[in-house]
Amino acid sequence: MDKFISFMDSKIAPIANKLARQKYLQALQNTFLALIPFMTIGSFALIIISPPMDYTKMGPGALRTIFYGWSMVANFLSPMLGYIYKATMSVMSLYVAIGLGYNLAKHYKLKSILPIFITTASFFIAATMSSDASISFTYFDASGLFTAILISIGSFELYRILAEKKVGYINLEGGGVPPALTDSIGNLVPSVIVLGAVSVVSYIVLSLTGSGIPALMAVIMTPIVKSVDSIWGVVILALVVMIFWWFGIHDTVITGPLSPFLVNNYTANMTAFAAGTAATALPYIVTEPFWWTFMAIGGSGATFGLAILALTSKSKQIKTIGKITMIPAFFNINEPLIFGLPIMYNPTLMIPFTLVMPLNAVVTYLAMNSGLVARTFADASWNMFSPIGALINTMDVKALILVLFMIVIDTIIYLPFFKTYEKQKLKEEMDAGEENQG
Amino acid sequence: MNILLVCNAGMSTGIMKMKLEQEAQKRNLDATIQAIPMAELDSYMEGVSAIILGPQIRFALNDIKKSASGIPVMAISPQDFGMMNASKVLDDVLAEINK
Numbered sequence: 192m193d194k195f196i197s198f199m200d201s202k203i204a205p206i207a208n209k210l211a212r213q214k215y216l217q218a219l220q221n222t223f224l225a226l227i228p229f230m231t232i233g234s235f236a237l238i239i240i241s242p243p244m245d246y247t248k249m250g251p252g253a254l255r256t257i258f259y260g261w262s263m264v265a266n267f268l269s270p271m272l273g274y275i276y277k278a279t280m281s282v283m284s285l286y287v288a289i290g291l292g293y294n295l296a297k298h299y300k301l302k303s304i305l306p307i308f309i310t311t312a313s314f315f316i317a318a319t320m321s322s323d324a325s326i327s328f329t330y331f332d333a334s335g336l337f338t339a340i341l342i343s344i345g346s347f348e349l350y351r352i353l354a355e356k357k358v359g360y361i362n363l364e365g366g367g368v369p370p371a372l373t374d375s376i377g378n379l380v381p382s383v384i385v386l387g388a389v390s391v392v393s394y395i396v397l398s399l400t401g402s403g404i405p406a407l408m409a410v411i412m413t414p415i416v417k418s419v420d421s422i423w424g425v426v427i428l429a430l431v432v433m434i435f436w437w438f439g440i441h442d443t444v445i446t447g448p449l450s451p452f453l454v455n456n457y458t459a460n461m462t463a464f465a466a467g468t469a470a471t472a473l474p475y476i477v478t479e480p481f482w483w484t485f486m487a488i489g490g491s492g493a494t495f496g497l498a499i500l501a502l503t504s505k506s507k508q509i510k511t512i513g514k515i516t517m518i519p520a521f522f523n524i525n526e527p528l529i530f531g532l533p534i535m536y537n538p539t540l541m542i543p544f545t546l547v548m549p550l551n552a553v554v555t556y557l558a559m560n561s562g563l564v565a566r567t568f569a570d571a572s573w574n575m576f577s578p579i580g581a582l583i584n585t586m587d588v589k590a591l592i593l594v595l596f597m598i599v600i601d602t603i604i605y606l607p608f609f610k611t612y613e614k615q616k617l618k619e620e621m622d623a624g625e626e627n628q629g
Numbered sequence: 630m631n632i633l634l635v636c637n638a639g640m641s642t643g644i645m646k647m648k649l650e651q652e653a654q655k656r657n658l659d660a661t662i663q664a665i666p667m668a669e670l671d672s673y674m675e676g677v678s679a680i681i682l683g684p685q686i687r688f689a690l691n692d693i694k695k696s697a698s699g700i701p702v703m704a705i706s707p708q709d710f711g712m713m714n715a716s717k718v719l720d721d722v723l724a725e726i727n728k
Contacts, residue, residue, distance in 0.1 A: 524641050527713060
């Protein structure tokens with residue numbers, strides 16, 4: 192075990208560092224972080240205008256009155272909220288292009304706003320180009336996400352390299368021109384080259400394949416998206432994440448690169464739901480809320496039940512941790528538990544800790560795959576208490592019951608391992624107590 | 630004194646931030662503590678007296694030391710973080726600053 196630990200620390204930690212500090216991943220992570228409010232607003236706008244049950248098909252009673260009221264509110268607010276939904280979720284990829292331009296410019300300490308214009312214009316060209324020369328906004332929603340990421344990074348880097356090498360730089364300094372202008376006008380030639388290059392590449396792809404870059408990206412990305420959205424894919428990913436956490440290493444190493452896929456799947460579900468697809472028949476199962484609400488109940492490793500066990504422990508040390516960790520557990524934060532109990536490097540707790548979250552993935556996957564529980568199309572954010580989050584994200588009461596059921600199962604699995612660990616701790620505490628007396 | 634507390638999303642260190650603020654107040658120290666995500670660290674570095682990392686991102690310690698150009702950087706030990714032992718963490722930070 193010691194060998195394994197020193198191997199992880201010496202070999203895996205540097206890789207983790209490289210990945211987590213990778214500039215494109217950081218820029219993407221910052222962009223997604225900044226987009227959380229828009230995703231939440233879009234989610235709630237969509238939920239409010241889509242009552243989950245049709246009151247006209249319900250028998251009389253309080254429930255019918257509630258859904259009648261809901262549908263009145265929905266009809267009244269629909270025109271306004273519909274536009275909010277369209278301005279947030281339906282143009283999500285456009286914001287990703289803007290955000291990547293901003294965050295990459297920030298990384299390179301470029302002060303001008305021009306790089307943001309460049310990535311946005313480049314995405315615009317790549318996403319809208321069509322064979323009949325008309326402009327289509329189809330790919331501004333989640334379906335253009337991978338294109339937005341690729342084109343923004345590509346166009347930004349090309350621009351940055353050209354600008355750094357001062358290719359065609361127009362020197363206006365000393366001519367009484369304001370500094371903001373010298374940069375923008377000075378980099379006219381690089382801008383022309385970048386936009387020209389994006390147009391040419393888009394046009395070539397269009398001529399060769401008959402459809403633009405987004406359609407080509409979809410073909411390329413489909414196998415990866417499919418494997419993430421499979422029961423084996425999600426189980427393997429969850430296992431790796433939990434092994435990292437057992438070493439006390441943050442899951443960003445895995446979930447960082449994974450997040451574009453989870454966001455892609457969740458927003459695609461949202462688009463499908465908004466277009467009238469039933470929540471049980473949405474295109475994807477494994478999504479951002481699938482992972483954070485259904486799998487990581489109480490935090491990575493599904494430790495909500497473990498937090499309760501710790502809180503009610505007879506061991507003083509464990510109970511102290513339980514008190515620290517119980518409230519954060521409601522918001523799916525469990526670092527105090529991982530480092531304080533500790534779970535990190537703890538051989539007794541390793542088995543349940545690494546297995547419970549993949550198990551939740553399997554249970555939820557099967558329930559959603561069979562149509563028993565609705566799939567996720569909204570995201571109440573990863574900090575939402577999981578049972579409530581599950582209800583909001585699917586608008587299905589059965590999802591709430593499923594999460595409660597999994598909390599019980601998870602706790603039962605943790606229980607024997609926890610008891611063993613508690614016994615060790617109690618013995619240590621008793622020995623220490625005897626020493627003090629003697 | 631301006632202390633940056635860094636973790637992956639700036640969430641779990643939020644609890645530590647509160648505890649550290651209470652601890653600093655108890656000692657009559659004039660300290661501002663900010664909890665920030667690692668990805669945004671670069672834009673916060675100006676005028677900072679120390680950077681402390683949550684143990685979950687301790688792998689980035691050397692890297693951040695390099696880019697911190699002389700600002701003291703340390704990682705909170707897993708035990709201190711788990712027990713939310715703010716008094717020990719503050720002692721360590723002060724020792725690191727005065728080194």
